[in-house]
Amino acid sequence: MIRGLRWVGWGIALMVCPLVMLLSGCTTVVEGVAEVGKATGVVTEQQATSMVRTARAIDKSFEDITPEQEYYLGRAVGATILTRYSVYRDEQLTRYVNLLGQSLALFSDKPLTYKGYSFLVLDSDEINAFAAPGGYIFVTRGMLGLCRSEDELAAVLAHEIGHVQMAHALKAIRTSRLTSAFTILGAEAARTFGGSDLAELTDAFEGSISDMSQTLMNSGYARSQEKEADLAAIQILKRAGYDPNALVRMLQTMGHDLKPGGPDFAKTHPPPEARIAGLRSVLPEHGPQPVPAARKARFAQAMNGL
Numbered sequence: 191m192i193r194g195l196r197w198v199g200w201g202i203a204l205m206v207c208p209l210v211m212l213l214s215g216c217t218t219v220v221e222g223v224a225e226v227g228k229a230t231g232v233v234t235e236q237q238a239t240s241m242v243r244t245a246r247a248i249d250k251s252f253e254d255i256t257p258e259q260e261y262y263l264g265r266a267v268g269a270t271i272l273t274r275y276s277v278y279r280d281e282q283l284t285r286y287v288n289l290l291g292q293s294l295a296l297f298s299d300k301p302l303t304y305k306g307y308s309f310l311v312l313d314s315d316e317i318n319a320f321a322a323p324g325g326y327i328f329v330t331r332g333m334l335g336l337c338r339s340e341d342e343l344a345a346v347l348a349h350e351i352g353h354v355q356m357a358h359a360l361k362a363i364r365t366s367r368l369t370s371a372f373t374i375l376g377a378e379a380a381r382t383f384g385g386s387d388l389a390e391l392t393d394a395f396e397g398s399i400s401d402m403s404q405t406l407m408n409s410g411y412a413r414s415q416e417k418e419a420d421l422a423a424i425q426i427l428k429r430a431g432y433d434p435n436a437l438v439r440m441l442q443t444m445g446h447d448l449k450p451g452g453p454d455f456a457k458t459h460p461p462p463e464a465r466i467a468g469l470r471s472v473l474p475e476h477g478p479q480p481v482p483a484a485r486k487a488r489f490a491q492a493m494n495g496l
Contacts, residue, residue: 257304257324260360263399264324267359270403271312271320271328278313278331286492287311290340291327291347297429298348298422300355307354309347317444319346320406321353323360335496336443339481340489341436345423348430349437352422358415362405363398413460417468424473433479441466 278284291309295301307325312318317336319329327350337343353359405411411419420437427434445462 257302260357261304261324263360263402264322264326266399267322267402267406268326268328270399271322271407274407275312275314275328275330278311280311280495283334283492283495284309284311286488287329287334287343287347290344291351294344294348294426294430295325295351297426298351298355299425300351303354307351317447319350321350321359322402322406323354323357325354327351327354331496334493336447337440337493338443339436340485341427341433341479341481342440342443343489344427344430344432345434345437345440348423348426348432349419351426352419353411353415355422356415356418358411358419359402359406361415362411363401413464416460416465420465420469421472424469434473435479438466438469438473441469 288309292307295307303325305324307327309327309329311334312328312330314330315332316330317332319327319333321327327347329346329350333346334343337346410416423437424434427436441462445466
């Protein structure tokens with residue numbers, strides 16, 4: 191899938207790159223470079239005009255990454271995840287997780303993405319979950335196996351929705367990738383200056399995908415970002431009518447089952463005890479709340495195959 195996105199990808203890298211220059215102004219910088227280039231004979235009038243026109247278009251596009259751009263980035267990250275994990279083939283469970291996840295997303299601060307949220311179960315005993323840009327959310331069979339109620343599963347999905355809401359994966363792109371793409375000055379400049387620049391833009395895009403994928407699967411988010419996702423999850427759970435303390439209970443279960451230094455959630459997330467401590471100040475402690483019988487029944491039915 192990544193290979194198929196190659197030509198879409200380099201354009202997306204161009205869309206992202208001006209973020210690194212927001213404080214100084216991308217267009218202002220390029221205008222200065224173009225003037226100096228013309229004065230010294232390094233670039234022609236046509237090339238200078240092309241550079242400035244591209245920079246202005248990029249400045250406008252990149253005030254914010256559009257939902258469509260985020261979708262393509264997330265699709266490429268999702269493809270990378272699926273090179274490591276297989277899909278769990280259980281239609282009933284997949285339908286249930288999607289119904290629950292998409293319902294929760296409606297109560298988030300980002301209820302809509304370009305092509306909607308998508309939830310997929312991974313066939314792995316690892317205890318883990320990932321959220322790629324654009325609303326692509328993956329949860330392992332091992333993580334689902336720890337959930338003892340729909341409220342706890344909702345807590346897991348709400349936390350991942352929180353990462354999408356906060357655009358945490360996009361923030362994992364290394365500044366050096368953006369700087370490299372910025373120096374080429376956009377599609378018009380690439381066409382003017384030759385195929386090697388286009389190849390570099392393609393590499394910058396693929397490197398950005400690698401940055402996000404490595405963060406999701408290997409290094410994990412910063413503690414501050416995990417806290418933000420936890421706080422977002424609490425709000426989503428409250429709004430959707432689920433017990434927000436289910437997040438604490440889920441973390442307690444994970445703290446008991448996770449193996450320090452393991453290849454899963456323990457590797458990419460702060461210790462559950464630390465996250466629980468951070469939640470106690472905003473979440474009153476209480477036991478499990480009464481759960482509707484219909485909710486219990488559908489959870490039991492969906493999880494029957496695990």
